[in-house]
Amino acid sequence: MPTQWFKREGNTLTLQGEWTLEHYATLKKALDGLDPKANAEIKLLGFERIDTAGAALLVNLLGVERAGQVDEWASDLPKSQRALIMRIASAMDVSLTLDTDTPNRLVSMLAGIGAQVEGLYRQQRELLGFIGLVLATALPIMINPRRWRVTATVAHVQQSGLNAVPIVMLLTFMVGAVVAFLGATVLQSFGATVYTINLVAFSFLREFGVLLAAILLAGRTASAFTAQLGAMKSNEEIDALKALGLDPIELLVLPRILAMLVSLPLLAFIGMLSGLLGGAVVSAVSLDIPFYQFMNTLQESVSLNHFLVGLAKAPVFAFIIAVIGCLEGFKVAGSAQSVGAHTTSSVVQSIFMVILIDALAALFFMEMGW
Amino acid sequence: MSGTDDQEPVIRVKGLVNRFGDHTVHENLDLTVEKGEILGVVGGSGTGKSVLLRSIIGLQRPNEGTIEVLGTDLSTLDNEARSRVERRFGVLFQQGALFSSLNLQENIALPLIEHIGLPREDAEYLARIKLSLVGLSPEDALKTPESLSGGMIKRAALARALALDPDILFLDEPTAGLDPIGAAAFDHLIKTLRDALGFSVFLVTHDLDTLHAACDRVAVLSQKRVLVADTLENVAQTDDEWVQEYFNGPRGRAAASSFVQE
Structure with missing residues (x-):
């Protein structure tokens, strides 16, 4: 009912309702149906x-100018x-x-790809720059034990290492059991189920123990580092440290990296043991390989260097996870939304880097015959 | 306006009790807000000004007492009826609380689209008018909240609070963090918008200038209740240590004298 809103009487249009x-x-x-020019007067x-x-x-109907002067010509209207x-x-x-x-869709697509590539390049450059900064800060501190931040480091070892022991053990135990089952299924057709032991031992000592521990810590600790430092950044706490003449790298980053360097090798070791245990349990329960035989074979046919090859990767992973976690935390700008985005990014990046480095290391060790 | 009698107060709080654990914030608190008035709520830090605001808009369930807003007790309503009442509120949160994933015009258009069902184009057009109304440039419409200064965030948040032409506007420290010029402009803005749009305002503030410039009545929260709620002159004469210090301290006197001259 358009009449509800205006009433036309000859040459005047009365607005109401x-x-x-x-x-x-x-x-x-x-109103779109109205032709304002046909109405000489609006009341x-x-x-x-x-x-x-x-x-x-x-x-819109009257025009800005006339509406702005409504005081002058519509005195009937309430004030x-x-x-x-x-x-x-x-x-x-x-x-x-x-x-x-x-913009053109093709152009914007190309621009998008370009921006992504540039972003990736910049990210890697920032990472390298940050690693350099960390190393440069760490060197003078390393030779001066009085500047070691033992309390902070120990606290982070507890958070990222000790508290992660149960989940690392459980996870590697289960993967160990799965690997043993897999090995048994495949090797049974060759009548070589006993080599399940070698399979579990090789895979856990060389790869899975450290890799699983690293991936877990990438999810658990890299994200925690990013969230902690990101919250501090958005709360201007990092700026406050700098303004006090303190070095946030020394205070915040080094203890975290050091804690990871301590935690991850230990967790990797625990992961190896727990994975072997998982394999041993499956062997004993469903393959009729008794526990002492498992130990025996382990000692006889698996040499120490597999363990060393596996463990050697742990500090590298630890360093890269901690550095990515801290760097992403520092990159947080402004809002809480940014903390979330960078936390996600830090987990994705650190897991990606862990697997990439692991693959490269596997190639390298293979070629070296270690 | 539908649902409210002109004589009825728009907010009536009776016997409100709010406790957090052992800590009692409000004990038997009574307060009314009349239609069309700007009520300033003041009180020292930790006297529960924001808790009172949150209780009234239903974000905080009180331990005891009744709160009637626009003639109904929100806690007795089902979700749909409650939403109908709630859309007659406009709330400006202390930090603005703009949706960070949306740009400014989308922030303001959201309630228009969700509640009124306007087409996006119309909603965003109205949103830009609202932005201009609160003193932002319509060109800011595409900016994201994180790229704004504190004063702009407050203005944009006010524009969102005004999106549905509310009957009651709740403002939680609207001038905190603004420079004096921006704060004075904000006070003036609230007052002219109130005069033009006719809503009631529940204004939590620390700002003495705001009390003088914009508020019709002032309620003082102290000793877990509303100590006094009256015009500024009468409140300032209340025989209470905190009130005297607040209104007749150096800052209070400065604010008062600057407004007497006008």
Whole structure:
């Protein structure tokens, strides 16, 4: 019912009724049907209700200038409604249209790829730069034991190492059992189920023990580091440290890296033992390889260097996980949303780097015959 | 306006009790907000100004007492009826609470789209008018909240609070963190918008200038209740140590004298 909102009498158009947000869509459509030039005079005798949305439509109808002078020509209108209309008119006395140019889809796709590649390059450069910064900060501290932050380091060892022991043990135990089952299934057709022991031992000593521990810590600790440092960054605590003349790398990053360097090799060792245990249990229960035979074979046919090859990777993983976690924390800017984004990024990056380095290391060790 | 009698207060709080563990914040607190008035709520830190605001808008369930807003007790309503009442509130949170994943015009258009069902284009057009109304440039419409200064965030948050033309506007320390010029402009803005749009305002503040410039009545929270709620002149004469220190201390006198001259 368009008459609800305006009444035409000859050459005058009287606006009335409820010009409110609830009726915005219908009212707008009704007004679109009007030709303002055909109406010489618009009369405002008072609206039943009018709010900002209705006033905006009214201003569109009258034009900003005329609406802004409503005080002068619509004295019948209640004062509050005049005030509202004039207020809205002055608010609309600016360009309200936005020029959004939609770029070519192909161009924007290429630009997107380019931005991604550039982002990746920049990320790696930042990572290398940060590693350099950490090493440069660490060297003078290493030779000066009085500047070691033992308390902070121990606290982080507890958080990222000790508290992770149960989950690392459980996870590696289960994977050990799975590897043993797999090995048994495949090797059975060759009548070589006894080599299951070698399979479990090789895979856990060389790869799985350290890899699983590293991936777990990448998810558990890298994210924690990023969240901790990111929260500090967005709270300006890092800036406060700098303003106090303290070095955030020394205070915050080095203890975390050191803690990881302690924790991860230990966890990797625990992971190896627990994985072997998982394999041994499956062997004993379902392959009829008794426990002492498992130990025997382990001692006779698996040499120490497999263990060393596996463990040698642990400090490298630890360093890279801790560095990525801390760097992403420092990259946080502003809001809490940024903390979340960087935490995700730090987990993804550190798991990616761990697996990449592990693959390269496997190739290298293989070629070296270690 | 539908649902409210002109004589009825828009907010009526009776016997409110709020406790957090052993700590009692409000004990038997009574407060009313009349239609169309700007009520300033003041009190020392930790007297539960924000808790009172959160109780009234239903974010904090009180331990005891009744809160009637626009003639209904929110806690007795089902979800749908409650949502209908709640959309007549406009709330400006202390930190703005703009949705960080949306740009400014989307922030303001969201309630228009969700509640009124406007097409996106219309909603965003109205959003830009609201932005201009609170003194931002419509060109800011595409900015994200994180790229804004504190004053701009407050203004944008006010624009969102005004999106649905609320009957009651709740402001939690709107001028905190603004420079004096920005704060004065904000006070003026609230007052002119109130005069034009006719809503009631529940304004939690520390800012003496705001009390003088914008508020019709002032409620003082102290000793776990509303100590006094009256016009500023009467409140300032209350015989209470905190009130005297607050209104007649050096800052209070400075604020008062600057507004007497006007």
